[in-house]
Amino acid sequence: MKPLEGMLVLDFAQYLAGPSAALRLADLGARVVKIERPQGGDNGRRLVFKNLVSDNDGVLFHTINRNKESFTADLKNPEDVEVVKQLIKKADVLIENFRPGIMDKLGLGYDEVKKINKRIVYGTVSGYGVDGPWVKRPGQDLMLQSLSGLAWMTGSQDDLPLPIALAMADTYSGIHLVQGILSCLYRRFKTGEGGKVEVSLLESILDLQFEFIATYINDNYTLPKRAKVNNAHVYLPAPYGIYTTKDSYIALAMGSLATLGEVLQIPELSNYNDDKSRFEKRDEIKLLIQEKLNTDTTANWIKKLKEVNYWCSEVLNWKEVINHPAFTSLDMLINVGRPGHRDIITTRCPIRVDGETYKSNKWAPALGEDTEKIMKEYGLKKGGQN
Amino acid sequence: MKPLEGMLVLDFAQYLAGPSAALRLADLGARVVKIERPQGGDNGRRLVFKNLVSDNDGVLFHTINRNKESFTADLKNPEDVEVVKQLIKKADVLIENFRPGIMDKLGLGYDEVKKINKRIVYGTVSGYGVDGPWVKRPGQDLMLQSLSGLAWMTGSQDDLPLPIALAMADTYSGIHLVQGILSCLYRRFKTGEGGKVEVSLLESILDLQFEFIATYINDNYTLPKRAKVNNAHVYLPAPYGIYTTKDSYIALAMGSLATLGEVLQIPELSNYNDDKSRFEKRDEIKLLIQEKLNTDTTANWIKKLKEVNYWCSEVLNWKEVINHPAFTSLDMLINVGRPGHRDIITTRCPIRVDGETYKSNKWAPALGEDTEKIMKEYGLKKGGQN
Numbered sequence: 001m002k003p004l005e006g007m008l009v010l011d012f013a014q015y016l017a018g019p020s021a022a023l024r025l026a027d028l029g030a031r032v033v034k035i036e037r038p039q040g041g042d043n044g045r046r047l048v049f050k051n052l053v054s055d056n057d058g059v060l061f062h063t064i065n066r067n068k069e070s071f072t073a074d075l076k077n078p079e080d081v082e083v084v085k086q087l088i089k090k091a092d093v094l095i096e097n098f099r100p101g102i103m104d105k106l107g108l109g110y111d112e113v114k115k116i117n118k119r120i121v122y123g124t125v126s127g128y129g130v131d132g133p134w135v136k137r138p139g140q141d142l143m144l145q146s147l148s149g150l151a152w153m154t155g156s157q158d159d160l161p162l163p164i165a166l167a168m169a170d171t172y173s174g175i176h177l178v179q180g181i182l183s184c185l186y187r188r189f190k191t192g193e194g195g196k197v198e199v200s201l202l203e204s205i206l207d208l209q210f211e212f213i214a215t216y217i218n219d220n221y222t223l224p225k226r227a228k229v230n231n232a233h234v235y236l237p238a239p240y241g242i243y244t245t246k247d248s249y250i251a252l253a254m255g256s257l258a259t260l261g262e263v264l265q266i267p268e269l270s271n272y273n274d275d276k277s278r279f280e281k282r283d284e285i286k287l288l289i290q291e292k293l294n295t296d297t298t299a300n301w302i303k304k305l306k307e308v309n310y311w312c313s314e315v316l317n318w319k320e321v322i323n324h325p326a327f328t329s330l331d332m333l334i335n336v337g338r339p340g341h342r343d344i345i346t347t348r349c350p351i352r353v354d355g356e357t358y359k360s361n362k363w364a365p366a367l368g369e370d371t372e373k374i375m376k377e378y379g380l381k382k383g384g385q386n
Numbered sequence: 387m388k389p390l391e392g393m394l395v396l397d398f399a400q401y402l403a404g405p406s407a408a409l410r411l412a413d414l415g416a417r418v419v420k421i422e423r424p425q426g427g428d429n430g431r432r433l434v435f436k437n438l439v440s441d442n443d444g445v446l447f448h449t450i451n452r453n454k455e456s457f458t459a460d461l462k463n464p465e466d467v468e469v470v471k472q473l474i475k476k477a478d479v480l481i482e483n484f485r486p487g488i489m490d491k492l493g494l495g496y497d498e499v500k501k502i503n504k505r506i507v508y509g510t511v512s513g514y515g516v517d518g519p520w521v522k523r524p525g526q527d528l529m530l531q532s533l534s535g536l537a538w539m540t541g542s543q544d545d546l547p548l549p550i551a552l553a554m555a556d557t558y559s560g561i562h563l564v565q566g567i568l569s570c571l572y573r574r575f576k577t578g579e580g581g582k583v584e585v586s587l588l589e590s591i592l593d594l595q596f597e598f599i600a601t602y603i604n605d606n607y608t609l610p611k612r613a614k615v616n617n618a619h620v621y622l623p624a625p626y627g628i629y630t631t632k633d634s635y636i637a638l639a640m641g642s643l644a645t646l647g648e649v650l651q652i653p654e655l656s657n658y659n660d661d662k663s664r665f666e667k668r669d670e671i672k673l674l675i676q677e678k679l680n681t682d683t684t685a686n687w688i689k690k691l692k693e694v695n696y697w698c699s700e701v702l703n704w705k706e707v708i709n710h711p712a713f714t715s716l717d718m719l720i721n722v723g724r725p726g727h728r729d730i731i732t733t734r735c736p737i738r739v740d741g742e743t744y745k746s747n748k749w750a751p752a753l754g755e756d757t758e759k760i761m762k763e764y765g766l767k768k769g770g771q772n
Contacts, residue, residue, distance in 0.1 A: 001577065003569035016597075028569045049601045049621035050610075051661065063600045130738070132715030138639075142618060142626065143699040146637035147712075151628055152703045153551055155541065160628050161635055161701045163618040164550055165539055166595065173736075175561050180737040182568035183389035183414045189575045191387065195740050203716060203736035206707075209552065211402075214449045214732040215435045216704045217719075223705055224436075232528060232549040235435035240528065242537060242546050249547055251532035253524075275437070313529040315547045317538045318602045319609055321592075326533075329518030330589060333603075346600040350559075350589035351566040352516070354581050 002029025003353060007185075009093040010035055010084075011068060012108075015044045016167055017125040017139075017201065018097035019064045020174035021181070025093065026067040027349035027358055033374060034065065034365065035084060038072040041367040055341045055366060062364040063346040066336040070365035071374050075106045079382055084108070086380045089117050093181055097125040100135060110196045120194040121184040123177045129200040139201045144169035148205045153212065153224075156231035173204035229286040237278035238285035242315055248298040249315035252289070256310070263304050264292045331357065338363040388415025389739060393571075395479040396421055396470075397454060398494075401430045402553055403511040403525075403587065404483035405450045406560035407567070411479065412453040413735035413744055419760060420451065420751065421470060424458045427753040441727045441752060448750040449732040452722040456751035457760050461492045465768055470494070472766045475503050479567055483511040486521060496582045507570040507580040509563045515586040525587045530555035534591045539598065539610075542617035559590035615672040623664035624671035628701055634684040639697035643671070649690050650678045717743065724749040 007030035011022035019034075019042065026032040036042055042065070048058035071087070073080040085108075088094065094113060096103050103109045103124075110122045127139025137143070145151045145163040155162030180197035188194055206213065215235060216223065224234040230241035232251075239252045239260060252260070257278060261269030266288055272278050278285065293301060298314055305312045321327050332350075337343040348359050374380070393416035397408035405420075405428070412418040422428055428451070434444035457473070459466040471494075474480065480499060482489050489495045489510075496508045513525025523529070531537045531549040541548030566583035574580055592599065601621060602609065610620040616627035618637075625638045625646060638646070643664060647655030652674055658664050664671065679687060684700055691698045707713050718736075723729040734745050760766070 001573065003566075003573040003581070005573075006576070007572075024565060028565070049597075050605050050665075052601060052604055059600060059604045060597050063597055128712060129716050130741075132712045134712040137699075138697050140639045140697050142628075142637050142639045143697060146628060146635075146699045146701040147707065149702060149704040149707050151637070151701055155548065156545075159542075159545075160616060160630060162541065162548070163628060163637070165612075165617070165619045165621075166598065171594065175565065176737050179410060179414070179561065179564050179568065180389075180739060182565065182572060183737075184739065185572050186393075186568060186575075187387065187389040187391075189572075190392070195389070198738040198741075199736060202712070203718065206713075206716075206718065206733055207736040208557065209704075210733045211435075211446050211449055212552065213704055213708070214445060214730070215438060217708070217731045218438055218445045218729075219436050221705065223703055226551075230546060231551070233551045235551075242528075242532060242549060244546060249532075251528050251537070251549070253526045253528045279436075311524050311526050311529060313523075313532045315532040315537055316535060317609055318535040318595075318599055319607065321533065321535050322599070322603070326514060326518045326520040326588070327592075330515050330592075332589065332592065343604075344600070345603045347592055347596045350585060350593040351562050351569075352584040353566060353570065355516075355584075 002358065004029035007031065007093065008091045009033070009095065010087060010091045012094065012096040012098070013125070014042045014097065015047065016064060016170040017174045018095045018177070019044060020171060021123065021177040022068065022095050023064055023066070024175065024178045024349070025181070028351070030093070032068040033087070033370065034068050034070045036070055036072050036367060038074055038368065041070065041072070045367070054344060055338050057364065059344060062336060062344040065364035066346065067360045067362040068365060069370035069374065070368055071371045072368035075108070081107055083380050083382055085116055087374070087378060088113055088120065090378055091117065091120055092185065093121045093123065095123045095177070100126055114194070118193050119188060121181050121188065121197065122194065123181045123197045125173050125177055126198065126200045128202045130198065134202070141167040141169045141201070144201045144205050148202060148209070149213070150205060150209060153226065153234050155226060157226040157228040168208065169201035169205040172208050173199045173201050176204050176207070227282050227286070229283045230290065237275060238272070238282035239289050241286060243290050243293045245293050245298045245301060246296050250293060250298050250301055251313045251315055253311035257285070259308050259310055260289070263308055263310065264289065266292050334359045335361055336363045338366065388744065390415035393417065393479065394477045395419070395481065396473065396477045398480065398482040398484070399511070400428045400483060401433065402450060402556040403560045404481045404563070405430060406557060407509065407563040408454065408481050409450055409452070410561065410564045410735070411567070414737070416479070418454040419756065420454050420456045422456055422458050422753060424460055424754065427456065427458070431753070440730060441724050443750065445730060448722060448730040451750035452732065453746045453748045454751060455756035455760065456754055457757045458754035461494070467493055469766050469768055471502055473760070473764060474499055474506065476764055477503065477506055478571065479507050479509065481509045481563070486512055500580070505574060505578065505580045507567050507574065507583065509567045509583045511559050511563055512584065512586045514588045516584065520588070527553040527555045527587070530587045530591050534588060534595070535599070536591060536595060539612065539620050541612060543612040543614040554594065555587035555591040558594050559585045559587050562590050562593070613668050613672070615669045616676065623661060624658070624668035625675050627672060629676050629679045631679050631684045631687060632682050635701035636679060636684050636687055637699045637701055638675070641696045645694050645696055646675070649694055649696065650675065652678050720745045721747055722749045724752065
């Protein structure tokens with residue numbers, strides 16, 4: 001039995017943060033119904049990289065909303081809200097990431113929802129928390145990376161601040177939301193009552209940096225400098241980083257500089273014996289290492305370094321990873337293409353339960369695909385409650 | 387009531403991935419006991435940035451292990467293992483991230499543990515999953531970023547592959563572990579039985595890239611190129627990225643290039659009207675924008691762009707974020723210094739429950755600090771069971 005079997009989740013959310021939280025609940029066995037406006041639905045349907053679209057929805061939408069159903073309702077129409085409320089009575093979890101205040105205006109704020117279902121766990125993602133001067137700013141990922149210090153600490157000293165090319169804040173707040181929701185469901189078995197879980201892009205992306213922010217604060221508020229050469233970390237000493245070789249790249253993790261000096265035959269490395277100089281002189285050390293690494297191939301260096309158990313690795317692109325036996329042995333790919341449409345290949349849930357991986361091929365629903373079925377199944381009625 | 391109150395978690399894990407999962411459970415109300423070897427305990431105690439140490443443990447250890455207790459046991463000594471098994475009988479959750487096979491050798495593998503407590507949820511973090519050719523490689527974060535494609539896709543086209551200066555794989559697998567554990571606890575209320583949850587650094591860091599890997603695969607396995615100029619994303623068109631201004635930096639998110647051209651007074655931007663040229667000619671577009679942005683200050687540009695609702699932001703370092711009212715209003719900092727020792731300031735749990743934030747000041751335990759208390763409290767006896 002999948003862990004969350006029997007759980008009903010209503011996903012009012014759009015784009016990535018909220019929908020990715022609902023996706024994980026679906027991965028783990030919950031039934032997830034997207035509640036979407038009849039005109040266009042989730043704006044994420046139109047979020048497209050490289051014009052990749054299938055059956056009018058972007059590939060991104062397909063990956064984020066696989067294994068869900070779609071129920072359309074016009075939340076500005078009281079009759080539709082009434083129907084949605086009938087569904088809310090049956091639900092275990094509600095997820096939304098509208099701008100603050102919207103759900104209240106629609107009559108679907110937590111206080112209202114709790115009145116009709118005290119067992120529901122209500123999960124909200126905001127951009128910047130519940131108050132403060134940024135609370136009305138758009139919750140957009142690049143802005144969050146830029147405002148939180150993350151872009152500033154990434155890259156090398158002479159680079160611009162460098163954002164990470166992933167939706168870090170969205171993804172991270174989505175998984176925090178899942179943690180909060182599941183915790184409240186645990187509590188519900190003891191108290192019989194649900195709860196409200198709130199996360200924000202800002203708090204989540206700050207949490208991602210918790211070790212570093214703590215280091216900065218407890219180091220007497222001293223801002224670190226990014227390394228000039230092959231930067232990989234603001235706080236770790238040489239040789240930590242990625243280097244070129246004669247034919248490709250190599251990543252060198254932390255380890256004994258003395259050992260490295262022997263294997264690479266760089267006697268000068270023995271001049272940097274203490275932690276302090278390994279950190280403060282990291283750029284000159286890295287330049288010495290870089291020069292030597294250029295004289296042989298990645299495979300040869302890795303062979304030599306493995307002999308002395310020095311932690312290092314090749315640097316792969318997606319093609320190389322995906323074709324590697326280490327990836328194929330994980331059996332991570334699933335096809336969630338809609339029946340009658342193109343294949344949509346994506347990765348499965350990364351969590352293994354009781355030795356099993358979950359590889360549902362249920363596609364992302366077309367807009368409103370399941371409305372009628374759900375109306376019947378739950379006996380929902382338009383105007384039925386008024 | 388905190389959601390996980392009454393839950394007992396045994397944290398056998400070391401360093402970051404496993405301990406950060408246990409930390410989140412502690413944040414949300416669980417009682418977490420670290421099981422540590424008497425000689426030195428968790429190796430994470432000696433993981434130090436910038437020589438920041440308090441009471442013989444690194445500041446990182448303090449932040450990752452706050453709000454836990456420490457119980458020492460020599461797992462190579464059968465008498466101690468027997469005592470630990472008495473504690474396992476009382477526990478809801480066990481977390482470990484030893485190399486594969488170690489817990490089995492110690493007689494504490496899942497099959498063994500299940501025999502003495504069928505209700506336990508047993509969580510494991512490995513480096514590379516349960517099999518495959520990499521299964522014995524060290525699970526070190528830089529290696530995972532390098533092997534998974536993440537380093538390759540970060541940075542600009544003429545840079546080396548660029549790792550992110552955070553322990554991405556560790557952090558991410560830790561939160562996936564929490565999701566799996568809480569799901570199995572939900573199921574336990576229905577079945578009366580626990581379960582085994584396995585995550586790996588590799589699967590988690592691939593999952594982090596799921597939208598991108600899906601785009602790559604469904605784009606007929608065409609590898610994207612990083613932008614040459616101000617890169618922020620392999621798949622998004624201009625102007626997405628961070629730029630310099632006359633006095634600082636500015637981040638420009640996606641938005642109308644026409645609007646941007648009007649505000650910045652760059653008539654040439656109207657030559658790039660379609661998605662295709664905005665992506666394929668992103669570097670030349672970005673150069674035009676960069677040149678103009680250098681002529682005025684960040685504050686002035688932001689003022690002008692806000693007037694037309696163009697999504698943009700300043701780029702802050704940690705000092706600027708932490709001193710900003712938007713941060714102080716979040717009330718995120720807690721002091722987890724040990725009694726009689728220096729302050730250790732770190733950020734609280736990012737999840738808000740029922741409108742509350744949890745700000746426990748319980749410090750990270752000294753090695754074995756709670757052994758005696760726990761022995762008495764649970765009536766554990768050395769040699770008592772044999």
